[in-house]
Amino acid sequence: METRQRIIYLLLFVVMISTGYATDLKVSYLSAEHVYIEGGRSEGIRIGTILVIKKEGKKIAELEVIYVSEHSASCKIISSQGMIEPGDKAEILSNAAIPAIVATASEQRERLTPGDENSKAEKSRTRIRGSFSLQWYHFEDKSGKNYHFDQPAIRFSLKAKNLWARQFHLDLKMRARYHDRHGRSSTLVPATDWRNRIYRLMIAYSDPDKPLQFAAGRISSTFISGVGYLDGIQLQHQLSRIISWGLFGGFQPEYLESEFQTDLKKFGIFLKYLNGSRDTFRSQISISATGTYHGSTVSREFLYLQSSFSKGSLWNIYQSLELDLNRDWRKEKTDQTLSISSIYLSGNLQINQMTSLQLTYDNRKNYYTYQYVSLADSLFDDAFRHGLRLNLNFRFQKKYRLNISGGIRKRKDDSRLTYSYHAGGSINNFIFNRVFLTGRVGAYSNLYTRGFNFTLQLQQRFYQGHSLAILFGGQQYHLRQKNDAYRNQWMRFNTQIELPWRLYFSGYYEYDFGDDLEGQRIFAEIGYRW
Numbered sequence: 001m002e003t004r005q006r007i008i009y010l011l012l013f014v015v016m017i018s019t020g021y022a023t024d025l026k027v028s029y030l031s032a033e034h035v036y037i038e039g040g041r042s043e044g045i046r047i048g049t050i051l052v053i054k055k056e057g058k059k060i061a062e063l064e065v066i067y068v069s070e071h072s073a074s075c076k077i078i079s080s081q082g083m084i085e086p087g088d089k090a091e092i093l094s095n096a097a098i099p100a101i102v103a104t105a106s107e108q109r110e111r112l113t114p115g116d117e118n119s120k121a122e123k124s125r126t127r128i129r130g131s132f133s134l135q136w137y138h139f140e141d142k143s144g145k146n147y148h149f150d151q152p153a154i155r156f157s158l159k160a161k162n163l164w165a166r167q168f169h170l171d172l173k174m175r176a177r178y179h180d181r182h183g184r185s186s187t188l189v190p191a192t193d194w195r196n197r198i199y200r201l202m203i204a205y206s207d208p209d210k211p212l213q214f215a216a217g218r219i220s221s222t223f224i225s226g227v228g229y230l231d232g233i234q235l236q237h238q239l240s241r242i243i244s245w246g247l248f249g250g251f252q253p254e255y256l257e258s259e260f261q262t263d264l265k266k267f268g269i270f271l272k273y274l275n276g277s278r279d280t281f282r283s284q285i286s287i288s289a290t291g292t293y294h295g296s297t298v299s300r301e302f303l304y305l306q307s308s309f310s311k312g313s314l315w316n317i318y319q320s321l322e323l324d325l326n327r328d329w330r331k332e333k334t335d336q337t338l339s340i341s342s343i344y345l346s347g348n349l350q351i352n353q354m355t356s357l358q359l360t361y362d363n364r365k366n367y368y369t370y371q372y373v374s375l376a377d378s379l380f381d382d383a384f385r386h387g388l389r390l391n392l393n394f395r396f397q398k399k400y401r402l403n404i405s406g407g408i409r410k411r412k413d414d415s416r417l418t419y420s421y422h423a424g425g426s427i428n429n430f431i432f433n434r435v436f437l438t439g440r441v442g443a444y445s446n447l448y449t450r451g452f453n454f455t456l457q458l459q460q461r462f463y464q465g466h467s468l469a470i471l472f473g474g475q476q477y478h479l480r481q482k483n484d485a486y487r488n489q490w491m492r493f494n495t496q497i498e499l500p501w502r503l504y505f506s507g508y509y510e511y512d513f514g515d516d517l518e519g520q521r522i523f524a525e526i527g528y529r530w
Contacts, residue, residue: 025090027053028072035063037073037090045073047279050093053084060084062093068279069313071353077129083498085465087434126165130158130172133527141183143518148182155527167207173199197258211238218253227290227304229253230266242275252292264299264370266292284308292369299370301325302341318346324367333368341367358391383412401426409446418446434461451477465498474514488514502529 025039035053039045045068053061060082063075077084133155141147153175160170177195184191204215216233232250239245252264268290276282285307292299303323310316322342326334342364349357363386389407396402402425409418424440436459443452453475461467474489492510499505507524 025051025092027084027086027088027090029086030084034066035075035077035084037063037065037075038071039090040069040071040073041279044092047277049073050078051075051090052093053088053090055082055088058082060088063090072313078127083465083502085463086461087463126160126162128158128160129530130156131527131529132156133525135525136523138522139519140521141519146183147519150180150182151177153177167205167210169204169206171200171202171204174201175199195257199258212236213238219248227266227268227270227288229258231260232266236272243271243273245269245271264292264294266290279312281311282309294370297370297373298328298330300330300367301327302367313350315349316347318344320344329373330368333372339365339367341365354395356393358393360389360391362387385409385411387418399428414447416447418444420444430458432460435459436461447480449477449479451475459494465496465504467494467496469494486515488512488516503527504529 025037025045027035028038029036037045037051045051045065047065047068049065049068051063051065052059053063061080061084062078064078065073065075067074135151135153135155137149137151137153139147139149141149154177155175156172157174158170158172162168163170175197177197179190179193179195181189181191198218200218200220202215202217202219204213204219206213206215213236214234218229218231219234220227220229227248229252230248230250231253232248234246234248236244236246247267247269249267250265251260251262252266253259254261268288270286270288273283273285275284286305288304289302290304291301302325305321305323306319308316308318320342321340321344324330324334324339324341326336326339331337340363343362345361347359351357363384365384387407387409389405391403391405394402403423405422407420409420411418420442421444422440422442424438426436426438428436430437436457438457438459439455441452441454444450453473455471455473457469457471459467459469471492471494472490473492474487476485476487478485490510490512492508494508495506497505503526505524505526507522510521512519512521
């Protein structure tokens, strides 16, 4: 019987490939970077598969599969002539095998099949994506305290790949925000001010076929994320297919506004190991040594270790650790040569097609930097905080989802533990097609308060990407010292409208009422995507 089933599956697979497409492939979800498809290895999809999205028989986009599991796949957009939305049908255009190679500093890339001229042309073609939007947020205080607030903002992002027909990439993300406070709780808070941030401004060269790669500008790396942001340069040398090392140096941006500054210099070295592919066993390990200095004075020196291991969508384990190296004034402050400032562990297990489990543990401690040199020890909080959280996710008949989680946290000197519990669920196609009902309830208890909160949302999604939603939520909490109860509720209306010429509008209206706050919030954004 088992042999017969294998033959049937093989014949079905051959028929799917020979006809050029798989049936019942649909877009299930869209994120800021990827498109997710209801179809995976069981439907004949592999890494490198090219998909075509069609509406009313007209092609609107081409996708490339970058990750695949048994019944789902994640894709990047190659080209787009229209708006992609959940429910759109996908067809397989090309199913050529593309073997995986070592990822660059920012993402996992796939090696092109030798001799494939179309793939080579695609590799060298410049692709530009981005968005620009104008935002306005307004809060009108109706409690009599006159805490009115306005916040206009501008957001801009741009990603350009394969510039000058080479593997040069540009990544820019920034925001300019103006605060206008009509009422203030303290004269130390300015009535008006600008809060501008450049999150990324980076040009990189990352040809996986070349031994040397670099990134320059305001950079950050997922492989050495503990290092944080850097205004400078990062060099990477590929020693082999699975091992690379590199150097980085520059200045640390100002932490509050992320402004450019030269007060803090940052240098470091890193080593990376990456082997395997996303749909089989994959292991990734990186270690870095980083030093930050104010002139000749040490601000911080530490080692960062990050590792992850996974087997397709069945399970994955992630770990990160920061080990501070204390010398000079830092050793006098801590009385330790080595001290662990943070540990994070996470494990995910796909028990079956309907059930998954996640367990996380984190342990962190404040660490001394240059800004705390003159701070009195009695004012510095160096107590460890650590916690454990368990999440269970259930999916029934592709329509119902349920999530249950619980966590416990402990601060070193606290006499009482902090507990938190959450339960939530969603129903797709609730009563009518493309109507979604979601709900969430939570409870918590700590040294100072205990309480609960809830949220309920009903959303209608339309074709072409439009959506409307109504939300209602609230919370109630008790202060242990006073044993008084405080209640707050809110109601919100959300909308998303896709306009012609790649324009879009999103916004919400919210009314808050209760013991702590009464007022209305309005948010509006109009933007353009390309």
